[in-house]
Amino acid sequence: MTEPWKLHDKTFVKYMSERKIQAGVKKLAARLNLEYQGKKPLFVVVLNGSFIFASDLLKRISIDCEIAFVKVSSYKGVNSTGKIEEVIGLDIPVEGRHVVLVEDIVDSGLTIVKLIDKIKALKAFDVKVAACLLKPEAYKMDYPIDYVCFRIPNDFVVGYGLDYDGLGRNSADIYKISE
Numbered sequence: 368m369t370e371p372w373k374l375h376d377k378t379f380v381k382y383m384s385e386r387k388i389q390a391g392v393k394k395l396a397a398r399l400n401l402e403y404q405g406k407k408p409l410f411v412v413v414l415n416g417s418f419i420f421a422s423d424l425l426k427r428i429s430i431d432c433e434i435a436f437v438k439v440s441s442y443k444g445v446n447s448t449g450k451i452e453e454v455i456g457l458d459i460p461v462e463g464r465h466v467v468l469v470e471d472i473v474d475s476g477l478t479i480v481k482l483i484d485k486i487k488a489l490k491a492f493d494v495k496v497a498a499c500l501l502k503p504e505a506y507k508m509d510y511p512i513d514y515v516c517f518r519i520p521n522d523f524v525v526g527y528g529l530d531y532d533g534l535g536r537n538s539a540d541i542y543k544i545s546e
């Protein structure tokens with residue numbers, strides 16, 4: 368993308384290169400391969416934003432695993448609305464399973480924690496989160512986010528699957544909003 372990247376009314380500058388992202392994803396996959404060896408985890412990919420991260424991460428998972436996809440919606444524009452709408456599409460039984468939720472970004476944590484609660488209620492053996500990005504300053508929940516590629520400041524970012532009102536998902540690099 369040519370910089371600055373203009374999306375709707377805002378401009379974005381490059382923040383994290385494809386190379387750096389891929390190194391982080393590779394490291395996380397290696398950890399998951401070790402820690403889930405023999406557990407046949409169920410990776411639940413939280414759409415839409417996670418599609419690129421999930422693809423890169425799961426290509427590097429070499430142990431037996433299953434993959435499912437769910438969709439929730441909670442974000443409009445640059446501020447979290449704090450509401451989780453419906454969870455659509457969880458069509459694999461989770462009872463007794465080691466579930467790993469695959470998320471693009473954890474911000475306030477409202478979305479992921481509500482999803483965790485729903486999956487726990489379905490009697491999963493355990494539920495953990497693998498997130499590409501975590502904003503520690505924004506995260507308000509007690510539930511530990513076990514697997515994170517990168518901790519980032521509280522800036523709005525796009526690219527690598529993340530969007531600003533529909534635009535910006537199609538970049539291998541991550542951009543952040545410029546003041």
Ligand code: IMP
Pocket residue numbers: 416441442447449470471472473474475476477478479522523524525529530531
């Ligand atoms: P949370 O419920 O506040 O943790 O927000 C989670 C969801 O909001 C993520 O799955 C993203 O879809 C979206 N989101 C949070 N922060 C950003 C950002 O910086 N850029 C784009 N989307 C974001």
